[in-house]
Amino acid sequence: MGKSKSEVIWGRRCHPFFNGSILVIVLSQCFSAPSQASSDQSYETLRQWISADSPNANELTPGQHLTEKDREKYLEQLIPQSAWEYYIFAGMDMEIGATGHYPAPQNWNQKSATDYQLDEQGVLVGFTGGKFPFPEIKPDDPEAAQKATWNMLWRPGTDNYDMPMVTWLRSENGQLDRQMEFVGVSATYARGDHSLVPGYEEVKSKSIMEFRSPRDMAGTKSMTITYVDHYKENSGWMYMPAQRKPRRTLSSERTGESMGMDMIKEDALGFSGKVYENNWTYLGKRSVLATVNVRDNPEFGGPHLWVPHKARWEVRESHVVLIEPKADNHPYSYRIVFIDAETYWTHWMFAFDREDDRLLRMNQHFLKYSESYATEVAQQAPFVKQDYSKNLGYNVFLHLGETDINAKKPHATLTHCYVKKRNFSAARAKQFYSLRNMTSGRR
């Protein structure tokens, strides 16, 4: 069996200590000029693309494979233009699946608060989950952008899982710079008419994430509490084995890259910032290709091994939301998010550099419908085996990973998630998601 491309590239790398001055390398890595983003990655170009029609979308047939030859007829019409540089490449293979209907869970929309509203800042007040707060988005509604986003933030399936993950950080030409393994565990507390743990009605969700590798990060874990009150910042703690104690973390700094990854905190799932820190515009609906209901955690392809290859794609109608950060020192001038019009999962996100309105970062998400596991065998994480048949019956989408690209470095972070749904009992959640659990770790 031949080596994978990533292994070959690991082996081929030259050691800078043998290859010239360390100082030169440090300087070149730290202060190298950003590569020239291609001219079609500007904000204006993407806006024009959004405004254009996609007349051939209905011609696609399930089972059809799109290759580079389909560039003009299909690919350029259905892949947002800012992503063409990465997603359309020689040897590409996109399998087209039937555009599916993915109903929400049976108990969704049944036991939820009704006395909620958007305040003058566009913030959802009085909502406690259990349904989409705004089942109908009207294009002429001046608050349509915020409403689509609130549906995205409260969609079903966001939490309640055990999720081992593997992340690859790659430079151009597929060079693997770092690989990480970690596990996320998360639970939704706010469930409409009740909280998962009675007495914790102010909590929206709690999550714990722990690194397994590399060894210099192994055992590091964080706990995050998000709140129903959107104005309240998350609470966070980090346990580091080297310190043997938890450390409180700040939540309101959301614009810096961390752990070498190519996304900022606000980029998670397309938009994870504060609604009131942005101006909002609804740009209408647009059909896009999306890795919805992928068969498996997709392999990565393209010239840099950054994007899904040989994966299953669907044409999905999406709400297109324009987000403009109010702060002058925010790195983005504009952020455009494509949110699925039925499931409210994010498919694509594009963020533009405040300095020149060109693409700075983007992400694209791989989703799988839980009921697909009735007929499809799940891919196991490399470090733990899980019974994915337990995902059946949830009727939700599972986040199987994403591609995050920093277009100006250029560099990408690719993640595979192995989601197994998990329903915590109130007692177990109370014990597990507690500060007590952060006082010690693997060591």
Place this chain on the structure above:
Amino acid sequence: MIRQQKQVALAGLLLGTIFFASSSWGIVNITDDLELEGFVNAKNVVRATNFSNGDLIMQRNTAQLEGKYYFLRDSKAFGRFLTGRLEEATLTVIGRSIYDSVYDLRDSYDGLEGKSESKIREVFVDMVLPPFTLRLGRQQVVWGETDNFRALDVINPLDLSWHWSQEPWEDIRIPLWMARGIVDIGKIGPFEESFVEAVWVPNDFESNLVETDPRYPWAFYGAGLPEVANSVIIGDQLYDLDVTVRDQRPRRELENGQGGFRFKAIWGDIDFSLNYYYGFSATPGVKVRSELAELDIDTLHTAVDLVYPRTHVVGLTANFSEEKYTQSVIRLETTVTKGIPVAIEPGAPLGIDPEQDQFDTVSQMVVMLGLDRPTWIRPLNKLRTFFISTQFFWRRYLDYSSHYQGVSSVVPATIGGATVRDRFVSVNNNTPDRDEFVITFAASTSYGRAGRWKPTFVLAYDPRSTGAFNRLSLEYLWSKHLIFNVQQNLYWRASGDEQGPWSIGDMFGRGSHRRNETVFNLTFQF
């Protein structure tokens, strides 16, 4: 030879198991229930006292292996025995071997016993019996909010003999046999996320380890010469000094147990804890047994007792994530410790030293106020923030006397104005200040692809003695297995010659005894 071959074969088998047992790494699954992780590290330290001659003082090679065995999951032990409400249990073992090859490499260290260590540092069982969790075994427990200066973090003593406090404290804490239990409470009254934690060390007492033989590179010999006091001057007469040191450390008996508890919770947005710990001082006091002193023709025979007084530590910690105005995490730790040993000058009034043994215990208060802040310095880094962490320490003797003494020094013996060759005496002209301060500042960020270049800047500064310490460090994550690190440690002082209490530039930055050093680290991690 056969034994060595067996060891090599065993090591090969172990490494083979680690590398081929699983496609995963970092934490390696040997089986579904057994995980291993670890590293080997080579650390070379070159001391350049005044940036002139490099002097290799350490070549420490470390191998550490950590194993975790999940023998009880989902209330079933070893996959067959039901355990009722005991839901989970694991066994953790952390072993470490160190060999410092510099003692074999350098002729100047001939006659010194090389430093090495090989032991199971930590071994403990974790048990989860909601809402109760228990960790039993040899372990480290860290309380408090401070970094690198201790107030509440006193449960485990430190091994300062290798490299003073310049190693990660996880690696120099001396693990103790103890039980650590936590009862999770959750919401109670105005408090959230609350729990009560208790620690009991039945009979395992260890003191801080300090190397006092001045021939070792990181020996502690105060502000004097790197010599042993071998003489004493009585009147104008020089005598040999013969000191019998009697270590009166607590015996391994139940009555010499140590323990404490804390209540931790969130009140509003403030994460706080109330702490109490009843232990022994890890730093000994010295009782001079003058009643045992004898003066013969040319020698003073005397005895001192090393004693470890009982201590009571009462503490409050708090942190608050201020998200709006300062975007900082504010940390607070304050303690009052009763029972800290202190030296008293000879001949002090009976009111100060009623037993005339030049020893007493005092109470001290420590207040630490700290700030953590991810900070944008965009001219230096456009992509990532700098993590800035700063601390202000104030330590105060609650009962203070001008007769108290600090660290003694060794100086040449002088008779009639003339220095006597090879004869040294101990003097103590160091009077501690009632109030002591130190300020720390650290900044770190990352650069390059995947953030693999990690520079760090550290400063500690004592405003009273003007002693300071700097560390400039650069780490490079070469691959998932290899990490390079280079550090420059600088000890300096701004002015004067006052001796401070923190063992930084005032102590280790003196003239020809300056301990500036360059550290080269290479780590291979699984």
